[in-house]
Structure formats: structure tokens, C-alpha cells
Amino acid sequence: MIRIICVGKLKETYLKEAVQEYQKRLSKYTNIELVEIMDEGLLDPAVALGKEEAKIMKQILPKDYVIALEIEGDQPTSVEFANKIDQLFLTNSNLTFVIGGSYGLGEGIKNRSNYKLSFSKMTFPHQLFRVILLEQLYRAFKINNHESYHK
Numbered sequence: 364m365i366r367i368i369c370v371g372k373l374k375e376t377y378l379k380e381a382v383q384e385y386q387k388r389l390s391k392y393t394n395i396e397l398v399e400i401m402d403e404g405l406l407d408p409a410v411a412l413g414k415e416e417a418k419i420m421k422q423i424l425p426k427d428y429v430i431a432l433e434i435e436g437d438q439p440t441s442v443e444f445a446n447k448i449d450q451l452f453l454t455n456s457n458l459t460f461v462i463g464g465s466y467g468l469g470e471g472i473k474n475r476s477n478y479k480l481s482f483s484k485m486t487f488p489h490q491l492f493r494v495i496l497l498e499q500l501y502r503a504f505k506i507n508n509h510e511s512y513h514k
Contacts, residue, residue, distance in 0.1 A: 364394040364457050365500065368422050370415050370464030371402040373490050385497035392504040397493070398422050402464040416469030419461060428455040429476045432462050432496065434486070436479030445503035447478075460496060462489055 373379050382397070389395050400418045403411035423429060428451055439447060451458055460480075461472055473479065482495060505512035 364396065365389075366396045366398060366422075366427070366457065366459045367462065367493065367496065368398045368400060368419055368459060369462045369489065369493055370400050370419070371489055372399050373493070375490065378490055378494060381494045382497060385494065385501050388501050389497065389504065392508070395497075395500075408466045411464070412466050412469040415464055415466075416471050419468075419472055420475070423459055423461075423475065424457065426455075427457045427459040428478070429472075430458060430460045430478045430480050431468055431473055431476035432460060432481070432492065433468055433473065433479050434481050434484060436481035438481050438483070441499065441502050442506060444480075444499060445506035448500070448503045449507045462492055462496065464489055 373382065386395055386397070400415060400422070403414045405411075406414070448458070461468060461476070463472070482492075482499070487495065502512060
């Protein structure tokens, strides 16, 4: 099973539709769950990170393999990412991805994570990043199942 914990709610219809489409596509390969954590808005960054971290940690199970999405993480190619997912599922039944809010992720989440992943050194809107992550997960399953999609 894949769980994606995200800070903030999707508001834009086009992003909600994209997320739903990739969830539908991924359902052929794995169970997928999206957990939205309310973002703390425009509080002091340290206060917001602390509150968001506490909410995220409540959603993480002890047996979860946690992948933190952060700019300092590894930057694999799509094929390398697919191989990583394939290998992780050999020994882990739950993969939990964590997408932070506008202030990123707290140190406690980074320390709890088993793997740190970055898709780019660029900054993306966290709402859009859900779609990007879901698309890359879908691509990974297509690659691992030797199905056409990845070019």
C-alpha cells in the first residue's frame, strides 16, 4: 500500500481531477491512500512546522517505510525510482510519502524518514506536487510491469 501524507487541501478543480485520474490508474497496481493535513497558514514558520509535524507523525505507523519529499534528497531518474519502489515492496508492505507545506518539513519528519527524495532542486507548489508524485508512481509501476508509457 502507498500512503501519501500532504500538508494542505487541494482547492483547484483541475488538480483534484488529475489526482483522481492517477489514483484510478494506480489502483490497478496498488492500494493508494491520500491523507490531507491542514496547513497552519501564515504562522511563524517554526510554529507552523511544529504543528504540521505533530499532525503528520500521528499518521505514520511504526511499520511504515517513510519517504520524505525534500529538496536535499536523492534525485533518481524515473527508471531508478521505479527500481527503488520495486525493491522497497520486497520488504515493506507500506510506503508512506510525506509532502510538506509551504515551509517544508520539520526535522522530526526528516529524521523519521527512511529515505529522502527530491524530484528537482526547483521549488514546486505543494498542491501541484501531489500530481507530479502520483504521475511518477504510475510511471514506476508501468516501468516495473514492462508496459508502454515511459519513453
